[in-house]
Amino acid sequence: MQQLYRILQTFMKQAVRSVAFLPVPMIVASVLLGFLFFWLENATSISKWTQDTFPALAITSQDTARTILGMFIGGLITLTVFTFSQIMILLNQVASSYSPRLLPKLTGDRALQFVMGLNLATIVLTITVLLSIRSSDDFKIPNFSILICTILGITCLCLFVYFVTAITKKIQVDSIVDASAQDTIDGLKDERDLGDAGYSDGSIPAGVRSWYPIMSPISGYLGVVNHRALSKLGHAYDTTFYIGVSKGQYVPEGQPLLQSKELLDEEQIDRVLTTVSPIRDQFDDWYLPNLKQLTEIALKAMSPGINDPGTAIMVIDRQTEVLIRMMDTPFHNYFRAKEGGDVWFVRHNFEDILAALMQEMRRYAKEDPLVVRALFQMLYHLLHRAGTSLAYTRSVLLEIRALLEDARSNIPNTRDRSLIARDIRVHRRAIHHLAQLKGRTYALREVNADAAQS
Known part of the structure; x- marks a missing residue:
């Protein structure tokens, strides 16, 4: 069934x-x-x-x-x-x-x-x-x-x-960009709603590498997984499952698709594969393919045949909005149905997504001063939004350093380099100023709370 x-x-x-x-x-x-x-x-x-x-x-x-x-x-x-x-x-x-x-x-x-x-x-x-x-x-x-x-x-x-x-x-390019960005935002909203359906975050169990592998029956892409049915099978077979392939990833036939803590027979494996078997086609009904489409539009605009940096900058602005929303989205890696077993799975993390996006953008835009300035603006917006999150701050700072290294190597004009340096100083001062304002706001709240208690 x-x-x-x-x-x-x-x-x-x-x-x-x-x-x-x-x-x-x-x-x-x-x-x-x-x-x-x-x-x-x-x-x-x-x-x-x-x-x-x-x-x-x-x-x-x-x-x-x-x-x-x-x-x-x-x-x-x-x-x-x-x-x-x-x-x-x-x-x-x-x-x-x-x-x-x-x-x-x-x-x-x-x-x-x-x-x-x-x-x-x-x-x-x-x-x-x-x-x-x-x-x-x-x-x-x-x-x-x-x-x-x-x-x-x-x-x-x-x-x-x-x-x-x-x-x-x-x-029209603005309509296409808006549609892809909105589809990405809707996909992130669906990810946030998973928290109400039994999904959560957690640490992968120790020793998962020694679990019994279940091979992929066909070559294809991991699509929608029926975690609820898989969890109930885990309860029925008294085992725990770990899906080591992320959604949308290609899996060759005969390669490990998921792992089971307990050894299963062929009939049980066949029932397990009905809930997680790969599919032949890729679908863009979730957030990551639509974010990649935005990147592809920007790369196409930066190609020598088109040479449209204005479109690339527009895409970067929409990517900024999407990535900020992504920071507020929990990426779940655990599910347990009612009267079901534990199901762990690999999730896409913000650092990998941002790194893949910036690698492509830097590759094609590192010689264009306007697009480089737009990328710095996006990264510093993300750095400000990262707040006290060390993981997000570290990911964004790594990309800022990589972009700065490419800009130094590929933009020789002194005037362009000075404008980029000025933008960086302005962004840093803005972040520092906003951090001071937040500190004053928090301090004022504490003073008001103490006064109210007195």
């Missing part, structure tokens, strides 16, 4: 990212709607009601009905072909200018899928109604069906204007 659930879960994630997620069901619905209209036209007097209610829209000639429906079919097919062509051009532009990993964000856009689905569904429904018109003297014109097709056709024309406006806005 767990294996079937994970297969369905992976299939749904792939489906919602596909551009055909809404169009295919809408086409099927239009076919069923065509049969429903055919039954209503023959079994009820709905067309007579339509003719009496909207006499100006009533059609009395079969040739006129066919002409109107054929006109809508031809026009909508042309409109749909143009829409698909424009989508392909825009997707190619996004892949070449920003990052190919951003394409699922556009193909999975519900508004885009709805417009395409409505165009195709209207074409299919109109063809169905057109085929239902019989060339006989006693045949009644399906005025109700023609009226619905006309309304849908006009709606498609109006939505085309919306589609052009919306898709043009969505491929």
Whole structure:
């Protein structure tokens, strides 16, 4: 059952990212709607009601009905072909200018899928109604069906204007950066909410390296793990599990995926793997892939072919917001379900994430003074936010030293170096000043508390 659930879960994630997620069901619905209209036209007097209610829209000639429906079919097919062509051009532009990993964000856009689905569904429904018109003297014109097709056709024309406006806005770099940053923030919020679901932080048990390994059955990426089911299996088998692969990490077939404190038989291992087995595809439905997408946009902007430092600076500003929120997010590494066993797992830590981000940014931006100044500003903002946390302070200071070393080696201009040195002095004074203000605030609070007690 767990294996079937994970297969369905992976299939749904792939489906919602596909551009055909809404169009295919809408086409099927239009076919069923065509049969429903055919039954209503023959079994009820709905067309007579339509003719009496909207006499100006009533059609009395079969040739006129066919002409109107054929006109809508031809026009909508042309409109749909143009829409698909424009989508392909825009997707190619996004892949070449920003990052190919951003394409699922556009193909999975519900508004885009709805417009395409409505165009195709209207074409299919109109063809169905057109085929239902019989060339006989006693045949009644399906005025109700023609009226619905006309309304849908006009709606498609109006939505085309919306589609052009919306898709043009969505491929603008600021919209793409905002969307990726917001997805990252939402992913961090989900991480914080895990604390209410039984997740917590703790020290990995001693001797975990000597536990029995369980090998990966396939080559793939570690996706969503059903920690609750794994915890219950741990209780049933009287063991403790440790997942030594972090989420999103690639695991070759036959390599250790997790470890069990007690030795398990093959049947038990198969049940355990149904809760944690890797998947073939990577998904961006959590915070780290979206943060990497932001970095890729900045790197693409700094490439010689594009050379757009303004976009890179905008990305750095959004990365600053994301990293500050990350400092406030607890990264859990332990879960225990009610009446379940202990499950430990590797977590992504702030130091590794910041180091990976800065390594890429320094590699491509170390010769651009404006971007280097923006990176220093980001790091000193993080240093201020680190506060009394020694781990965060140490991580940020290491990156400041690395960036300073690259700036000294790759920016030879005296004026640029002096401006960077001035920015660093300003940032340091600002941090020192804010620290003094906080100290005065805390001291004032203590004085007020003592006065209140007196």
